[in-house]
Amino acid sequence: MIKKRILLFLLVISTISFGFFHQSRKFEINDERFISYCVNSKKQNIEFYLKNENNENFKNAQNLKLWLKTKNKELLFATNGGMYKKDNSPQGLYIENKIEKVKIDTTNGNGNFYLKPNGIFYITTNKSSFICKSNEFVNNGNIKFATQSGPMLVINGEIHSAFKKESTNFNIRNGVGILPNGEIIFAMSKKEINFYEFAEYFKKTGCKNALYLDGFVSRTYLPEKKWEQTDGNFGVLIGITK
16 A cells, blocks of 8 residues: 555656646747747658759748749748858758758858857758767768758757857847757747857757857748748748648
């Protein structure tokens, strides 16, 4: 009888603990400072887009949405997928449908992209998603999509050492992380924040690795949450369709 009571007590405690953890995780992901979207790359259709069949850059969610409509596809989510040059070409590695269109950039330079370590967000042919430091990336032939950007926000569970809590470098920011369950989380700040606050958000959601995509120019298209920014003049776009 005593053993049964102990087991029942432990079961109640574990149930309460799980519920608290689940609610806490949900609260962290749904932080009102950010517009966020979680994606299961195994079950949902995620692709990277740069140009249409006429070699024209999509540039923004509106153009991508209209183009997809001609393919009988509906755009559910879109965001800019990394930094780009004046001609809208990707700054750093870009792989689309297993084709390497821009080579990896491991050189040194100025600006956020070169705040080392920078990183690569990629999806394999078996629909698994990863983020790694650029100098650790290996293209073994099974990479379907990849985009390079920088800096890394969270590295092996730790916030980038260059970020300072008291920094006054505030900006709109968007980024991507990999959750403990393997799902992808995209997030963009609704208001200007510093790098530390942005990285801290991804860490609190449980991301071991997260990558900065871009700053004040960033846009997110997410009609599900009544957030529909369709303008912009970007390089790579990341889209979810059905």
